[in-house]
Amino acid sequence: MTGERGNGVCVLGTGLIGGSVIRAATSAGYDVWGYNRSPAGAHAARADGFDVTDDIAAALGRAADRRALVVIGVPLPALHPILTAVQKYAPECDLTDVISVKGPVLDAVRAHGLAARFVGGHPMAGTSESGWSAATGDLFRHAVWAIGVDPGTRPQTWTRVAELALDCGSVLAPVVAAEHDAAVARISHLPHVLAEALAVAGAAGGDLALGLAAGSFRDGTRVAATAPDLVRAICEPNAAALLDALDDTLRLLADARDHLAADGTLGPLIDTGHRMRDRYETLERPEITDIVPGDPDWLERLRAAGQTGAVLRKLP
Amino acid sequence: MTGERGNGVCVLGTGLIGGSVIRAATSAGYDVWGYNRSPAGAHAARADGFDVTDDIAAALGRAADRRALVVIGVPLPALHPILTAVQKYAPECDLTDVISVKGPVLDAVRAHGLAARFVGGHPMAGTSESGWSAATGDLFRHAVWAIGVDPGTRPQTWTRVAELALDCGSVLAPVVAAEHDAAVARISHLPHVLAEALAVAGAAGGDLALGLAAGSFRDGTRVAATAPDLVRAICEPNAAALLDALDDTLRLLADARDHLAADGTLGPLIDTGHRMRDRYETLERPEITDIVPGDPDWLERLRAAGQTGAVLRKLP
Incomplete structure (x- = not known):
């Protein structure tokens, strides 16, 4: 030292x-x-x-x-x-x-x-x-x-x-601070919000649904086990950047939803999501x-x- | 035998x-x-x-x-x-x-x-x-x-x-078949769709964001690594039940979004999500x-x- x-x-x-x-x-x-x-x-x-x-x-x-x-x-x-x-x-x-x-x-x-x-x-x-x-x-x-x-x-x-x-x-x-906050809104704060929503939407299926839940639900809701006060303390101070990320996500999900209602497909989301996950894996x-x-x-x-x-x- | x-x-x-x-x-x-x-x-x-x-x-x-x-x-x-x-x-x-x-x-x-x-x-x-x-x-x-x-x-x-x-x-x-399909829409097919959306919304932050991504993003996007044709073959035949689950999720996220815009909080989602994750863990x-x-x-x-x-x- x-x-x-x-x-x-x-x-x-x-x-x-x-x-x-x-x-x-x-x-x-x-x-x-x-x-x-x-x-x-x-x-x-x-x-x-x-x-x-x-x-x-x-x-x-x-x-x-x-x-x-x-x-x-x-x-x-x-x-x-x-x-x-x-x-x-x-x-x-x-x-x-x-x-x-x-x-x-x-x-x-x-x-x-x-x-x-x-x-x-x-x-x-x-x-x-x-x-x-x-x-x-x-x-x-x-x-x-x-x-x-x-x-x-x-x-x-x-x-x-x-x-x-x-x-x-x-x-x-x-x-720099602003770019950090925009980035973590997408790769840290948004995952927290989606995990919470998945936990709620999954549990709305009752104990039958929770009893059938396996890896995809377990992984997708993992960070919803974080203490709620801590999640709020992490996410809410980044409201502006998180709003952007949430709005993007709402658009993506609404588009998939509309495709599903119209023609029974999930539209381009699945291919794009797979490509972006691969981009992350191979960064x-x-x-x-x-x-x-x-x-x-x-x-x-x-x-x-x-x-x-x-x-x-x-x-x- | x-x-x-x-x-x-x-x-x-x-x-x-x-x-x-x-x-x-x-x-x-x-x-x-x-x-x-x-x-x-x-x-x-x-x-x-x-x-x-x-x-x-x-x-x-x-x-x-x-x-x-x-x-x-x-x-x-x-x-x-x-x-x-x-x-x-x-x-x-x-x-x-x-x-x-x-x-x-x-x-x-x-x-x-x-x-x-x-x-x-x-x-x-x-x-x-x-x-x-x-x-x-x-x-x-x-x-x-x-x-x-x-x-x-x-x-x-x-x-x-x-x-x-x-x-x-x-x-x-x-x-029974219908109840199975309603349940897995929520705990299997919805997690796939959310993982794809998270991968896309995260990658929209560029390599800086993907480079900062850690456990919450990795876990939340894991199933987006599944082959796209397989994801479609799994999810799309369950369109009606998946639509219900997606609509619930869109409502939950839009509510959190509106709270964030109005008062800087994520509203009730975080507490409810934590409670539902706990219900899953302790089922x-x-x-x-x-x-x-x-x-x-x-x-x-x-x-x-x-x-x-x-x-x-x-x-x-």
Whole structure:
């Protein structure tokens, strides 16, 4: 552990994602401590041998003393009091987050005057479980970790956040906030909404239907097992982008429905869907190797590379 | 192997499901032979040591000589020529099928004058692969196998079909054709349509979106990897029931969409979806133990039990 890595990581929030950052960063050799609002939550993490307190002033005071990297791992609805505390106790620390939308987080960070040392992040990993007990040090292994390349990003902060994500076992997808949110509306938030609708429409067939359900229904409804408050906290802050994705989906389904009523076929949806699933399965992930943080146009170049699906597997 | 079990099983069609019946029934000790329309398909099964011909007259002639149970394992669009052959070569054989809709199959069986010795079946198992190469002897283990209890069913034929399904490792869900088709529209055909729509709406976000996709998108689109012709053959014959399920889904999604536009929430969908997924996860499967085929009202009693999600794990 050399340079700024050695300064430690302070994780605020010890749920599935924040807790997994604590475990993964600890395994990677970082000096890690954390905070959870609930004494019981903090205690659960301590009982597993991790340094977690329910005293946010203490956690952030230590971060300020150590110039630690602060990682915000609370759901979006809990963000504002966390930022207020960061502003108060650790305003000079490098700051990132692991929340599932980036635009609203960036807005809030700016509103708290913390944008200069902030780089947003979003590890694309999860389970339908939540809380510290579901957290694992392997959650981010081979996952894609979206990392902000918004205008004004400091190279030093960016590099530090990138190192943490890489050290947790992920590859990095550079993306600006608005494009991230438009993308995850389609591949993360929309799947949640469709899973919920499938669960309801399936159960409307009664116990006979649920009793006949096999793999397609089980897989298609899996994420509907996620705690409802968490699903809302993930999806609803991304309302505008999710509306676009939902409107597209409603058009696709209404077209299939109209075909079925008119001529007994599902129309073009099945061929197109199969082709798009194949595109996903066979997606090439070019590796970004030649863009050095701080070089001219580095942010724009990373953004352009990320738009093609390219990722960083290590820092140049 | 005693009684009629010893008379053997003739499987017409050696794709994923028919091929898996050949493998599973062989493992269970049945004398099994099969037919595939394509010489190459028949050869592939023979190369694996199974007795499969591309001569349907020969396969069915042997079935007639042996009073074998004939299992139709072709997609619905290929059903009519198969039934014509059964009518010609083996009209006195007990007959079942493993096709994913039951009403259209029953209609076709009746039209060919074969209803007296027919009991429909539908093992609720599959993968996104297809063809003989994907078939396995374990496919039906712990699966639910829907079995027809339509009016007029002969107890002897029913018992024989039930024994085969049980010997393949499944439990039996008794159901009449129309109720089967309404149920599978919701828990099998609708998941296919939603998976296709999700694949298209996700890919509309470009390679950036597909590159960020993780478990929820992967699971939600899994069955869109199924061959399009097979998806159509499974879903489109069940148009009326699938229309009902699609209309319900469109209403649920439009309601969530309208909530999102109006107040930034997804409305009641998330709570209801979570509750319905939980209902699926915790569904109790009472065991049917006391209904003897041929007893008074046995078909009605099996139907009523099946409607509650009850299953047979062995014959009484």
